[in-house]
Amino acid sequence: MSINSARDAILRDVRRALGRDERTAPPLSEVPASTSAQLxxxxxxxxxxxxxxxDQLIERFESESIRVGVRFYxxxxxxxxxxxxxxxxxxREAKRIVGWQAQVIADVGLRERLQERGVEFLxxxxxxxxxxxxxxxxxxxxxxxxxxxxxxxxxxxxxKGQARSISLLPPVHIALVRPRQILSGLSxxxxxxxxxxxxxxxxxxxxxxxxxxxxxxxxxxxxxxVHGPQQLHVLLLE
Amino acid sequence: MHVxxxxxxxxxxxxxxxxxLQTRLRVLTGFTVKRNLMFAELPDGEALRxxxxxxxxxxxxxxxxxxxxxxxxxxxLGGTVHWAxxxxxxxxxxxxxxxxxxxxxxxxxxxxxxxxIELNEALEQAGIEAxxxxxxxxxxxxxxxxxxxxxxxxxxxxxxxISDLFADKLGVAxxxxxxxMTVVARRRLREKFLTxxxxxxxxxxxxxxxxxxxxxxxxxxxxxxxxxxxxxxxLMGIEKLVPSLDDLAVFLKILARSASGQKMSSYVSFITxxxxxxxxxxxxxxxxxxxxxxxxxxxxxxxxxxxxxxxRCGACLNVCPVYQKIGGHAYGSVYSGPIGSIITxxxxxxxKSKDLPFASTLCGACREICPVRIDIPRILLKLRxxxxxxxxxxxxxxxxxxxxxxxxxxxxxxPSVYQLVFRVPAFLQGPLLExxxxxxxxxxxxxxxxxxxxxxxxxxxFRSMWRDQR
Amino acid sequence: MRVSLFVTCLVDxxxxxxxxxxxxxxxxxxxxxxxxxxxxxxGQPAFNSGFSGEARKLGKRFIEIFEKSEYVVAPSxxxxxxxxxxYPELFAKDPDWHKRAxxxxxxxxxxxxxxxxxxxxxxxxxxxxxxxxxxxxCHLLRELNVKTEPQCLLRAVKGIELVDLERAETCCGFGGLxxxxxxxISGSVLQDKLESIEKSGADVVVASDVGCLMHIxxxxxxxxSAAKTMHIAELLxxxx
Numbered sequence: 001m002s003i004n005s006a007r008d009a010i011l012r013d014v015r016r017a018l019g020r021d022e023r024t025a026p027p028l029s030e031v032p033a034s035t036s037a038q039l040x041x042x043x044x045x046x047x048x049x050x051x052x053x054x055d056q057l058i059e060r061f062e063s064e065s066i067r068v069g070v071r072f073y074x075x076x077x078x079x080x081x082x083x084x085x086x087x088x089x090x091x092r093e094a095k096r097i098v099g100w101q102a103q104v105i106a107d108v109g110l111r112e113r114l115q116e117r118g119v120e121f122l123x124x125x126x127x128x129x130x131x132x133x134x135x136x137x138x139x140x141x142x143x144x145x146x147x148x149x150x151x152x153x154x155x156x157x158x159x160k161g162q163a164r165s166i167s168l169l170p171p172v173h174i175a176l177v178r179p180r181q182i183l184s185g186l187s188x189x190x191x192x193x194x195x196x197x198x199x200x201x202x203x204x205x206x207x208x209x210x211x212x213x214x215x216x217x218x219x220x221x222x223x224x225x226v227h228g229p230q231q232l233h234v235l236l237l238e
Numbered sequence: 239m240h241v242x243x244x245x246x247x248x249x250x251x252x253x254x255x256x257x258x259l260q261t262r263l264r265v266l267t268g269f270t271v272k273r274n275l276m277f278a279e280l281p282d283g284e285a286l287r288x289x290x291x292x293x294x295x296x297x298x299x300x301x302x303x304x305x306x307x308x309x310x311x312x313x314x315l316g317g318t319v320h321w322a323x324x325x326x327x328x329x330x331x332x333x334x335x336x337x338x339x340x341x342x343x344x345x346x347x348x349x350x351x352x353x354x355i356e357l358n359e360a361l362e363q364a365g366i367e368a369x370x371x372x373x374x375x376x377x378x379x380x381x382x383x384x385x386x387x388x389x390x391x392x393x394x395x396x397x398x399x400i401s402d403l404f405a406d407k408l409g410v411a412x413x414x415x416x417x418x419m420t421v422v423a424r425r426r427l428r429e430k431f432l433t434x435x436x437x438x439x440x441x442x443x444x445x446x447x448x449x450x451x452x453x454x455x456x457x458x459x460x461x462x463x464x465x466x467x468x469x470x471x472x473l474m475g476i477e478k479l480v481p482s483l484d485d486l487a488v489f490l491k492i493l494a495r496s497a498s499g500q501k502m503s504s505y506v507s508f509i510t511x512x513x514x515x516x517x518x519x520x521x522x523x524x525x526x527x528x529x530x531x532x533x534x535x536x537x538x539x540x541x542x543x544x545x546x547x548x549x550r551c552g553a554c555l556n557v558c559p560v561y562q563k564i565g566g567h568a569y570g571s572v573y574s575g576p577i578g579s580i581i582t583x584x585x586x587x588x589x590k591s592k593d594l595p596f597a598s599t600l601c602g603a604c605r606e607i608c609p610v611r612i613d614i615p616r617i618l619l620k621l622r623x624x625x626x627x628x629x630x631x632x633x634x635x636x637x638x639x640x641x642x643x644x645x646x647x648x649x650x651x652x653p654s655v656y657q658l659v660f661r662v663p664a665f666l667q668g669p670l671l672e673x674x675x676x677x678x679x680x681x682x683x684x685x686x687x688x689x690x691x692x693x694x695x696x697x698x699x700f701r702s703m704w705r706d707q708r
Numbered sequence: 709m710r711v712s713l714f715v716t717c718l719v720d721x722x723x724x725x726x727x728x729x730x731x732x733x734x735x736x737x738x739x740x741x742x743x744x745x746x747x748x749x750x751g752q753p754a755f756n757s758g759f760s761g762e763a764r765k766l767g768k769r770f771i772e773i774f775e776k777s778e779y780v781v782a783p784s785x786x787x788x789x790x791x792x793x794x795y796p797e798l799f800a801k802d803p804d805w806h807k808r809a810x811x812x813x814x815x816x817x818x819x820x821x822x823x824x825x826x827x828x829x830x831x832x833x834x835x836x837x838x839x840x841x842x843x844x845x846c847h848l849l850r851e852l853n854v855k856t857e858p859q860c861l862l863r864a865v866k867g868i869e870l871v872d873l874e875r876a877e878t879c880c881g882f883g884g885l886x887x888x889x890x891x892x893i894s895g896s897v898l899q900d901k902l903e904s905i906e907k908s909g910a911d912v913v914v915a916s917d918v919g920c921l922m923h924i925x926x927x928x929x930x931x932x933s934a935a936k937t938m939h940i941a942e943l944l945x946x947x948x
Contacts, residue, residue: 010476013537014302014537017534018301131432158519164519165519189487204509207507208507214504215374217374217393218395219265219396219416220266220268221397223420226424227371228505250892254895255892560893563896596890597890598886599846599884600846601883619755626758627760647759647765651765653745653747675926688892689895690898690923691930693926696723696724698724699721700721701715703724704743704745
């Protein structure tokens, strides 16, 4: 049996089931794909809207985040942000932190300032050791690529410098968000992702994070903190 | 697909008498209450449902094209696509991948498809440890049982049951609260994640134009299964496709609301191929197995086709008065509740599951709540007709039932016979009545009177009264 | 205006007073009522059991008996939906009968929806003193989309105290032949309905379908409950 015989058989069965000629596929999509120019215009409109509604988006993002169990903090300055993060580290008796290699983290001067206080701050290296490093860490600190106001969702794109383990393995995840990263919702996000992807395809893993991990599998009792982080802190750097 | 639905009557009888199960199942109405609140909040909830159905209709109506497009994009972005006509072929593909890569331990996310093809058993037989990582699935796996609900696989178990189970299987005794048990499970499973060679998931959606698999969860075990082990295998039924991310947005807006009354589940993972060359985590290899296993049969039947729109959200289970009383196991199938009652006969054959389409009051609550408006009652009626009137050589109603209906229908076509059928018993019923009612019904109708009285026939029929008042 | 009464077999043979109540209310509102005596059953039991062939024969007979009527009214959500919703489907492959079925369907109503939506009446001059709970029968609610009409009519009844029934829209567990084929499930679902009724404090439970009422009433009677069942037509016909 050739490698493709299952494929051929399934496609043939599908076509037969749909009452179509077995060999040809129909043209795709009733909606013509938008041109690059149209997409760019849409994205531009979205960004303008978000800019204009900045304050409402921030309010909404905060209230929705709190609703899903996020510990939300608005930092008026990089200093305030650092102080808050330091407080979380103290409360968790954190010795080891893993973090994104991201501008927002550099802006707060996190790595150096934490090292000064005897807390290790590690970013990824190549190889599988980083997973073990993240596992042993007390806190994972990331930025975000986008945030969605209507559901309090963080959007994280995996890539070099933004390892998935950071926001996943340690029991606490702190995410630093800039106001301009907040979009209203999915209808804003997907065109933007599509526009970005036109040049370089989608990231290997995009993760939506909405609150800490949870389960209700035991008697439908809500338990916060299962496999993913038990605590999610969101710091809005204004 | 293997089913145990032939013992439906015994199993459902045992279920309604099982006080623990009854207590456990009562909590499911909470899901429906939350779902209703969440939909009431959406300004365009009904429009979204309509749109979701439209997208599914279009996609399934052009499924071959979208399957090819998905394959093309997955492969372009470094993944491998396999096709499996049957569960047997799918299992063989997984085992071959495991063998080639020297896989000793697999971590599994909750996936109806992998239950459908009985993948765990095949892995175990091949000497590979397959660990369920969703907490509910972990619990039923420890108990050597099957899941009983799409979303809450261990809903039939009490805290006490689970505490005993953990004491017995994990050696950790005296756990009383759900939180304590969850902490234990987290620790045990973290070790499995870190040492697993392969992660196996299903797929909630496959996005054709970007080659992306979308996975929805609350616990984080899917993220871990796709981030830590070297190899990620996703099994996806052919019907899970959507054309684009924009189409997906419609589903993401209503899926979590329908399933568990959340605006958005804790995590949604969009996986496009394995990790890129410069990344340090994420699976190195991504394999997608596209599975038929009877779905093209559903596709070919125009009346059944819409059952392929199902998002596996579980809302119909939560709202079904029958499911609420008998739980998932009584159906004897991986797929229980209203959706299970229509696809199980399609996958496993009506002869093996003939009670499922009939064990319904046709109340329509399922259709009312289904996010994609699948007309389950209509399909149940069609299956009943297939059974009762089907030109089958392999099964059908007993002769006596067919005869009874024919006689009854004959009586209904002849008013004088119709009258006799009722007036004779009305005349004779006197000695059988207690307090003016039947406490016991004869002729095989005694099922009614085990829990209810049955009214006496009226001394005079309406038509007799009508004649008099003219 | 003239209405042909489709009394339904269960009402005809078990609860004739329901039929008489329908007639009384309609006449009070100035509607002429006739009763085609050839009628028997709409065929729903056969249809629900999957015997569409037999159901079709009964459907044809029914259509022939009623198709000359200006309106057809039945004191039953499930029987009305059989005619209105399922007859056109039954005859989907037969253009001639399909047309006739659709024509009849467009003139066939359940009793409460006829009062409110066709006669445009909510107060039928009824009076009843007591605590009344409304059970919303499934076919009426979800096949015919009759959601608020029964309540409107009940609210206008003088002296009535309408009590809230928890999970009023949840199935009672009757389901026609389901109640005999799967009596253990049927009885178990009924328990929940009986508990809701007890909790509501109602003296009387009304519904638009005698199938539901036989089942609920049978349960209330078996448990020696003080609460009784009554068809909504009977209650509306009462003069206090």
